[in-house]
Amino acid sequence: MDRRGSYISSQLIVINDKLQLLYDEIGISEDERNTRERNLYSAVSHALEQQVEEVTAEKESLYRSCHDLREQLTTMMAALQDVQDLDLSCGVGGDMEIKFPLMSAFESLTKKHEELKGLYSQRYQKAHELFENLRMFSTAMEGLDFESDIFALNPDTLSLTNTNIAALEAEVRRLSEEYERRVRIVQADANQIVSLWAQLGTSQHNIDRNILACYKDKPEMLGLTNAHLEKLSAKKNILQEEKDSRLRRLSATKAAVQHLWSKLSEDEAAVKSFDRANRGIALHVIEAYEQELARLNEKKRDHMHIFIEDARQTLQRLWDSLYFSEDEMLEFTPAWTDIFTDASLAAHESEIARLEQLLQERKPTLALIDAYRELQEDIVELEQSQQDASRLLSRGPGRRDPSRLLREEQMRKRIAKRKPKIMNDLMTTLRKWENENGRPFMVNGERFLDILREEEVAAKVTIYCLDGLMTV
Structure with a gap:
């Protein structure tokens, strides 16, 4: 014990x-x-x-x-x-x-x-x-793909190592950036929607009051899920399409109105007053321009000869640019009659559109022809200058031009250098054009390839020297 x-x-x-x-x-x-x-x-x-x-x-x-x-x-x-x-x-x-x-x-x-x-x-x-x-970001932005598996864990049993904490912080930063990105998208779309409402003159009952209340200071209240973003973007796109449609409609109408104002010599003060009273793209503005166009078209019928004469001047400029012969010009008979009707004007406008398209198609070839013709003018000018004997003499108080011979030499060298290349490029282009189109390329009624061949056979390339004309 x-x-x-x-x-x-x-x-x-x-x-x-x-x-x-x-x-x-x-x-x-x-x-x-x-x-x-x-x-x-x-x-x-x-x-x-x-x-x-x-x-x-x-x-x-x-x-x-x-x-x-x-x-x-x-x-x-x-x-x-x-x-x-x-x-x-x-x-x-x-x-x-x-x-x-x-x-x-x-x-x-x-x-x-x-x-x-x-x-x-x-x-x-x-x-x-x-x-x-x-969790806050996940709720606000629904349907996010998380890069880390950490979110699926229970925080009460989570390993609290610095690595895991850092992974959580990185995920929060990523989602925070995504959150801010979506806020910016929502705010930008909402701003554009409000701006489009103002530009389109949208009525009060068609304006979303929630967007109007939140777009400046609290865009996140409009929602940040994919569905919210898509809905807002769709609303913006519909308004933008309406704006684009109105702009196209107004632009075409406005251009026609301004053309008629000019042709019909409308009162300048009245034109300015109308323009000031009808700014923007609201429907009433477009309708005002369409009504003005209808008025001007009616007035145009009383002055049809002015528009047809203007169209004929345009035709002449196109004929000259395309090097048409007189026969080719005469083929368009409405230009040579005294008929001044809507049908005649329509025919003129249709022919102008055709020739403008033709000019665009032939533009590369015509540019080479223009360069060739300029070169020919230089050759003529050089020949005329060399034939003037006074250029070598001392006459009068001005005496002779000491730089003239130098300029002639420079022009001669430029011609000798450019002409072979222009001739070669032009002949190659003309052959290709004729093969593709199945007809000769005409300039003032003559096949231009024949003109070039004749010159090539006669001289090849001609240059001018101080002593006169020399062929090589």
């Missing part, structure tokens, strides 16, 4: 001896003594058992506290895998069982818990804030 057991036993003997003496002195019967002793022993036994229960409860409570600390430490250490020098050996055995005495284990575990709690709480709070941001 240990010291504490001997002490309790001796105390019980002393107390019992005192009780027996008192019983004797009192004269208590044997049966009464037995009853009182049983009650006493029962009370002592109950007190001891109660004490055992209290101490047992204390032990279990302390054990549970140690167990909870150990679980928390295990969670924190698992989350803080990148933290060096983490050790859970204090207060527990190698098999993770809590070691006795429990008070020492509790103190050791509490100390380790305090050491990790600050860092863990800091990272845990950071992770939760990042998760909340991710």
